[in-house]
Amino acid sequence: MATELTSQQITELTAKHTYGTWRYQKGWRPLHVVDAEGCYFIDGAGKKYLDFSSQLMCVSLGHKNQAVIKAIEEQARKLSYIGPGYATDVRAKLSQKLLEVLPKNLTKFFFTTSGTEANEAAFKIARMFTGKTKIIARYRSYHGSTMGSIAATGDPRRWAMEPAGKVQGVIFGPEVNCFKCPLLHTYPDCGIACVEYIDHMIKNESDVAAILVEPVVGTNGVLVPPKEYFPRLREICNAHGVLLIADEVMAGWGRTGKWFAIDHWDLTPDILTTAKGITTAYVPLGLCATTKKIADFFDDHYFSHGHTYEAHPLTLAPAIAAIEEMQKHKLVERSAELGEYLGQKLTALKDKHPSIGEVRGLGLFWGVELVKNGKSKEPFNTMTDKVSGKPLLVDKVAGEMMKNGVFLQAWISHFVFAPPFIITKEQIDEAIRTFDTALAIADSEVSG
Ligand SMILES: Cc1ncc(COP(=O)(O)O)c(C=O)c1O
Numbered sequence: 001m002a003t004e005l006t007s008q009q010i011t012e013l014t015a016k017h018t019y020g021t022w023r024y025q026k027g028w029r030p031l032h033v034v035d036a037e038g039c040y041f042i043d044g045a046g047k048k049y050l051d052f053s054s055q056l057m058c059v060s061l062g063h064k065n066q067a068v069i070k071a072i073e074e075q076a077r078k079l080s081y082i083g084p085g086y087a088t089d090v091r092a093k094l095s096q097k098l099l100e101v102l103p104k105n106l107t108k109f110f111f112t113t114s115g116t117e118a119n120e121a122a123f124k125i126a127r128m129f130t131g132k133t134k135i136i137a138r139y140r141s142y143h144g145s146t147m148g149s150i151a152a153t154g155d156p157r158r159w160a161m162e163p164a165g166k167v168q169g170v171i172f173g174p175e176v177n178c179f180k181c182p183l184l185h186t187y188p189d190c191g192i193a194c195v196e197y198i199d200h201m202i203k204n205e206s207d208v209a210a211i212l213v214e215p216v217v218g219t220n221g222v223l224v225p226p227k228e229y230f231p232r233l234r235e236i237c238n239a240h241g242v243l244l245i246a247d248e249v250m251a252g253w254g255r256t257g258k259w260f261a262i263d264h265w266d267l268t269p270d271i272l273t274t275a276k277g278i279t280t281a282y283v284p285l286g287l288c289a290t291t292k293k294i295a296d297f298f299d300d301h302y303f304s305h306g307h308t309y310e311a312h313p314l315t316l317a318p319a320i321a322a323i324e325e326m327q328k329h330k331l332v333e334r335s336a337e338l339g340e341y342l343g344q345k346l347t348a349l350k351d352k353h354p355s356i357g358e359v360r361g362l363g364l365f366w367g368v369e370l371v372k373n374g375k376s377k378e379p380f381n382t383m384t385d386k387v388s389g390k391p392l393l394v395d396k397v398a399g400e401m402m403k404n405g406v407f408l409q410a411w412i413s414h415f416v417f418a419p420p421f422i423i424t425k426e427q428i429d430e431a432i433r434t435f436d437t438a439l440a441i442a443d444s445e446v447s448g
Pocket of ligand 1: 114275
């Protein structure tokens, strides 16, 4: 019988033979994880960590949800795979479920195996439908890792692939960020110049097929737009015949306290893409949902897109179970309710810590942005620091929290708080206490 590998060997083999994503490979020492349950995961030494970012903001129902696991098991026995050209029980039932929860005008679906592929599908559909080419995206954004979706990504993960934007027909507009406005305006006196600039771009560019936005920007800082932004963006899109694509890969599925983030503004996109929480991340599923108007177009036009794993039965069954769990346990409402509690606790920390520049969020989705200088809002680290492999201050803080048993995602100069919806107030308090203590590292480096 083969001898068991030790945790150290597992870490070494993983680092030696597999790629660590979005990082320099040198120095990668991935933690050996052996188990996870509820809001915790456990390493090879038996140490428990409170998962305060639901891994990659995706395990929304927490680890080991039994209903979702059962759906995977049953589907594996019943029909593990059939090609995308066939009708299946789960394909029909999930479609019905999606009609219950998605913005009402989205009625036709293309299933993928990631958020990245959902966005690729959206770009191709938008181009085929409009007959136009360009996609407008925004600087502070992430839309995926393949050539089209990385080209539409505003953050520095795109840089290694330049001139990706040019090749793929993507142009960038300003993000909406009222803490650090890229146009140097101040809300509400700004007239929402960031959205008016998109109008200016469309008028001057011609050939714009779609604008792609994360309704609440995720990894790039949990940026929540002011209330005027989306109604005006919808108006601009309508006026120019440009499609509005809402990328809800991270912000969807109750994360912001509504089923979808766009629901906060009572308007509907032409295309909505999503993934992650759709199956609470236990199996890889993405979705590209379109309006009937777009769907009807393809009745008489060739739908030039597909994958071997499109509508893969093993990915669809757990999505039905995950949506039913959310409905049964009223988890969207719980995200809204507990999100207020989490927001209050984080906001209270701001008065205490000079390193906190801003606290912002919706539902159980909060960002805390650190600043080296409170007046100038100068960050501790920049995008260039990130891609040059320089140690980042946010990673030091997150490392300290891991030592103390709390996992929190950090990105350049902020943290993303996005616990599973089954989190309790006591667990929120535990995470806040750990964050409060770890922030001493950042406070000690504040200057001015
Ligand atoms: C907003 C957004 N879009 C797209 C993606 C890509 O999704 P995936 O990693 O499933 O390909 C992500 C991933 O984090 C995301 O946050």
